[in-house]
Amino acid sequence: MFDLDGRVAVVTGASSGLGVAIAEALASVGARVAVVARRADKLAAVAKRIGGVAIARDLSDLDQAGSVIPAVVDALGPPEILINAAGSMFTEERAEAEPRVAIEQTLGLNLIAPFLLAQAAFPHMVEAGRGSIVNISSISGRVGIPGIPQASYAASKAGLSGLTAELAVQWARHSIRVNTVAPGFFRSEITGPLYDSSKAAEYLRRNTPLPKEGSAQDIVGAVLWLAGDAGSYVTGQTIVVDGGWTAR
Numbered sequence: 001m002f003d004l005d006g007r008v009a010v011v012t013g014a015s016s017g018l019g020v021a022i023a024e025a026l027a028s029v030g031a032r033v034a035v036v037a038r039r040a041d042k043l044a045a046v047a048k049r050i051g052g053v054a055i056a057r058d059l060s061d062l063d064q065a066g067s068v069i070p071a072v073v074d075a076l077g078p079p080e081i082l083i084n085a086a087g088s089m090f091t092e093e094r095a096e097a098e099p100r101v102a103i104e105q106t107l108g109l110n111l112i113a114p115f116l117l118a119q120a121a122f123p124h125m126v127e128a129g130r131g132s133i134v135n136i137s138s139i140s141g142r143v144g145i146p147g148i149p150q151a152s153y154a155a156s157k158a159g160l161s162g163l164t165a166e167l168a169v170q171w172a173r174h175s176i177r178v179n180t181v182a183p184g185f186f187r188s189e190i191t192g193p194l195y196d197s198s199k200a201a202e203y204l205r206r207n208t209p210l211p212k213e214g215s216a217q218d219i220v221g222a223v224l225w226l227a228g229d230a231g232s233y234v235t236g237q238t239i240v241v242d243g244g245w246t247a248r
């Protein structure tokens with residue numbers, strides 16, 4: 001049920017953190033993986049390790065985002081799996097002070113780029129007669145996070161869940177499934193400063209029911225389930241993987 005032998009998969013944000021773990025996991029069950037992010041050196045190392053291809057692009061530049069899927073088709077063939085994991089925060093200001101440019105950057109990278117990638121993958125998935133798209137959002141698209149202001153980030157991640165449900169319904173007739181995985185807190189480049197501050201790390205521990213720190217590996221199971229046949233009747237959903245943070 002978890003075998004992806006020969007299927008072409010695209011993973012954005014695969015130069016670090018969750019994206020790397022996801023790309024490695026897909027490759028380990030047989031997928032041929034294209035990894036996408038800006039840092040060509042890191043991407044090349046990941047691609048080499050997993051026998052995939054590196055496609056260096058800045059997804060904040062929506063023209064570059066539009067060129068990803070054609071490059072994947074050239075290098076590996078038509079994609080059947082798309083994992084939109086690239087994402088970032090562009091401001092730490094409180095909502096009332098977020099600069100407009102940061103709001104636009106956040107929505108561009110975290111919401112518009114995944115939509116454009118899905119649009120570009122669509123005809124190939126239609127042709128294949130199946131496809132799975134998994135967007136990586138965040139629990140902040142579902143609940144407010146006290147003490148860590150992130151209004152535009154939360155809006156972009158909640159937007160992914162709305163997009164997911166709508167694409168799932170529109171594209172179900174082609175057997176294309178669209179889901180979102182919403183992580184809680186995991187140590188990575190984006191959250192490194194949080195974990196490095198003992199006060200913040202204690203805040204994370206106190207608010208996470210499961211008694212261990214989330215690692216990139218903890219997100220992989222949900223993505224593998226949704227990417228392949230194990231999740232064949234699941235579409236339009238947002239699956240929360242957060243150690244129980246939002247269950248409190």
Ligand SMILES: NC(=O)c1ccc[n+]([C@@H]2O[C@H](COP(=O)([O-])OP(=O)(O)OC[C@H]3O[C@@H](n4cnc5c(N)ncnc54)[C@H](OP(=O)(O)O)[C@@H]3O)[C@@H](O)[C@H]2O)c1
Nearest residue numbers: 013015016017018037038039059086087185186188189190
């Ligand atoms: N870690 C957490 O606790 C957590 C919680 C909730 C949600 N998430 C989400 O999970 C996803 C992965 O985050 P992570 O924790 O693994 O963080 P990370 O280590 O900072 O990884 C972010 C990835 O996105 C890529 N990226 C950033 N800006 C990009 C751009 N303009 N164009 C192309 N790629 C870009 C980065 O690569 P380059 O720098 O090489 O471009 C990197 O590969 C993100 O969508 C994040 O919002 C993470």
